Amino acid sequence: MIQLRHVSKRFPDGYMALSNVDLTIDTGEMVFVTGHSGAGKSTLLKLIATIERPTSGSITINGHNIAQIKPAALPFLRRKIGFVFQDHKLLFDRTVFENVLLPLQISGFDRNTATSRIRAALDKVGLLSKENVLPITLSGGEQQRLCIARAVVHRPAILIADEPTGNLDSAYARDIMAMFFSFHQVGVTVLIATHDANLLEDNKHRIIALQQGKLQNDQSMA
Amino acid sequence: MIRAWLNQHWYVFTLTIKRLLSTPITNLLSILVMGIAISLPAGIYTLTGNLPTVSGQISISPQISLFLKQRATQDDIDLIRTKLEEDRLVASYQFVSKDQALYQLQLDNGLTEAVHNLAYNPLPDAFVVDTQNVSADIIDQLRTDMQTWPAIEYAQFDSAWAKRLEALTNFGRVLVFVLLTLLSIAIVAVMFNTIRLQILTRQTEIEVSKLIGATDAFIRRPFLYFGALQGFAGGVTAWLIITFALQILNDELRVIAGLYAMNFQLHAIGYEDTISLLLFTTWLGWLGARASVASHLWQIEPR
Numbered sequence: 001m002i003q004l005r006h007v008s009k010r011f012p013d014g015y016m017a018l019s020n021v022d023l024t025i026d027t028g029e030m031v032f033v034t035g036h037s038g039a040g041k042s043t044l045l046k047l048i049a050t051i052e053r054p055t056s057g058s059i060t061i062n063g064h065n066i067a068q069i070k071p072a073a074l075p076f077l078r079r080k081i082g083f084v085f086q087d088h089k090l091l092f093d094r095t096v097f098e099n100v101l102l103p104l105q106i107s108g109f110d111r112n113t114a115t116s117r118i119r120a121a122l123d124k125v126g127l128l129s130k131e132n133v134l135p136i137t138l139s140g141g142e143q144q145r146l147c148i149a150r151a152v153v154h155r156p157a158i159l160i161a162d163e164p165t166g167n168l169d170s171a172y173a174r175d176i177m178a179m180f181f182s183f184h185q186v187g188v189t190v191l192i193a194t195h196d197a198n199l200l201e202d203n204k205h206r207i208i209a210l211q212q213g214k215l216q217n218d219q220s221m222a
Numbered sequence: 223m224i225r226a227w228l229n230q231h232w233y234v235f236t237l238t239i240k241r242l243l244s245t246p247i248t249n250l251l252s253i254l255v256m257g258i259a260i261s262l263p264a265g266i267y268t269l270t271g272n273l274p275t276v277s278g279q280i281s282i283s284p285q286i287s288l289f290l291k292q293r294a295t296q297d298d299i300d301l302i303r304t305k306l307e308e309d310r311l312v313a314s315y316q317f318v319s320k321d322q323a324l325y326q327l328q329l330d331n332g333l334t335e336a337v338h339n340l341a342y343n344p345l346p347d348a349f350v351v352d353t354q355n356v357s358a359d360i361i362d363q364l365r366t367d368m369q370t371w372p373a374i375e376y377a378q379f380d381s382a383w384a385k386r387l388e389a390l391t392n393f394g395r396v397l398v399f400v401l402l403t404l405l406s407i408a409i410v411a412v413m414f415n416t417i418r419l420q421i422l423t424r425q426t427e428i429e430v431s432k433l434i435g436a437t438d439a440f441i442r443r444p445f446l447y448f449g450a451l452q453g454f455a456g457g458v459t460a461w462l463i464i465t466f467a468l469q470i471l472n473d474e475l476r477v478i479a480g481l482y483a484m485n486f487q488l489h490a491i492g493y494e495d496t497i498s499l500l501l502f503t504t505w506l507g508w509l510g511a512r513a514s515v516a517s518h519l520w521q522i523e524p525r
Contacts, residue, residue, distance in 0.1 A: 051433060072437075079435035089430045105233055106436045108226025150434075 001027050002048055007057035009043050017043040018213045030184040032200060033193040035210035041193035045160050049083050050074055079107055082151030084161035088143050090135045096146055097131040103154045121153040125179060141172040148179060158189045165196055238447040252416065253452055256409055257459025263401040264499055265464045270394030272488045284361050287378040288349040288368060298373035299347060305371060306351060311364050315351040346375060358385040406506055413510025417445050421518045428522050445515050446508055453507020457500040465490055
């Protein structure tokens with residue numbers, strides 16, 4: 001379970017990205033975060049992913065207050081979370097396979113276990129046939145899927161995606177969303193930030209709307 | 223837990239080898255520079271280690287010769303024996319009786335004829351004393367002391383020669399120390415810069431790794447391995463340079479030694495010195511990398 005209590009985030013330049021947000025997300029829930037750009041969607045996700053730290057308030061994940069955790073313990077917390085970055089953050093000097101290998105290397109998996117997990121993850125996102133190519137040769141949609149494979153290969157309990165369908169046409173976007181639904185179905189808590197209205201049409205899941213750093217609307221559609 | 227740790231180290235080791243091989247010329251040049259730099263002090267060190275053997279194949283520890291008076295009795299000899307046994311500065315000693323000395327003289331110098339013509343044995347009984355390896359001044363003091371012992375005609379210590387050798391070895395030692403310090407600093411500085419550039423080119427990788435849960439140790443490791451491995455390779459290069467140089471010198475020395483009817487050779491770097499050399503250069507590389515990582519890595523914070 002993820003709990004935010006009176007969470008505010010002010011950046012060093014004085015910009016108030018989030019102010020006084022209260023939010024509870026249950027384990028296994030699928031949640032969309034919407035709002036205009038600059039509404040604080042990314043900041044909210046980064047706070048939960050422990051990439052940013054709140055200026056005030058508390059964020060609790062499964063009972064651990066991550067606002068108070070020691071910096072040395074942060075990496076171990078981050079390993080429990082899969083993050084699909086808006087700008088992908090792929091390593092272009094490594095093959096598709098090696099990109100997905102990175103989280104497993106960080107956790108110290110042996111080569112055999114790692115290989116079978118990577119193949120499973122690549123298979124899931126439909127990139128198994130391209131495991132030896134460099135990411136630069138992949139299309140935008142494929143790069144996005146590679147990023148997803150890297151985010152889920154270590155089987156995190158929480159999957160967070162920042163604008164995963166940002167630059168994709170609607171057919172690709174539906175593909176990507178189907179993947180997130182399937183992760184949700186096997187019990188992963190999924191958080192997706194998007195401003196894509198198409199994605200939210202006939203959506204059965206909870207939608208949190210942010211406006212200028214404030215929680216504007218929180219509707220559970222189920 | 224340990225398995226995971228070993229997996230990570232094995233991965234980093236292979237990764238570092240790959241990186242070293244990915245830009246072979248650059249890395250080969252750095253390794254060569256490091257090897258040449260270290261071979262200078264290490265080579266001088268090896269040469270000074272060879273000094274005592276080269277300069278006349280005598281034992282390294284200094285010797286005092288005690289010549290007894292002609293009228294010395296067996297009691298006198300026994301007394302001196304006891305005194306030598308008790309002296310802490312004496313490593314070992316050997317008694318050479320006058321008869322033995324005469325016999326040796328015949329053998330060594332082909333003076334059989336002359337010796338036979340002697341009416342009596344003019345040679346004294348003598349002790350050859352090997353002292354502990356202490357400074358020439360202390361041995362000189364010991365010699366003066368021995369001169370006052372009963373039945374001693376003359377106590378001889380070639381202090382001038384020993385002092386000269388000592389001064390030369392000391393000079394060598396200081397030279398080695400100064401060179402080693404300066405060149406070590408240079409190597410650390412070069413490694414510092416190499417790693418700084420690597421960190422800059424691997425900025426995205428570091429950033430992503432941090433974002434998906436890499437510890438600082440994980441991020442540091444490839445750079446430290448790189449430094450240590452390149453240092454090790456530099457040490458191997460230095461070893462090869464010295465060994466090769468000694469080989470060439472030995473060929474020349476054999477000619478010179480042949481002219482003097484002597485037989486001496488420069489000894490190669492010993493087993494222990496080789497290990498020390500490799501450990502030291504490995505450590506230098508690691509140190510440079512560690513310093514660089516410490517001063518540059520914190521600047522890369524993911525956003």
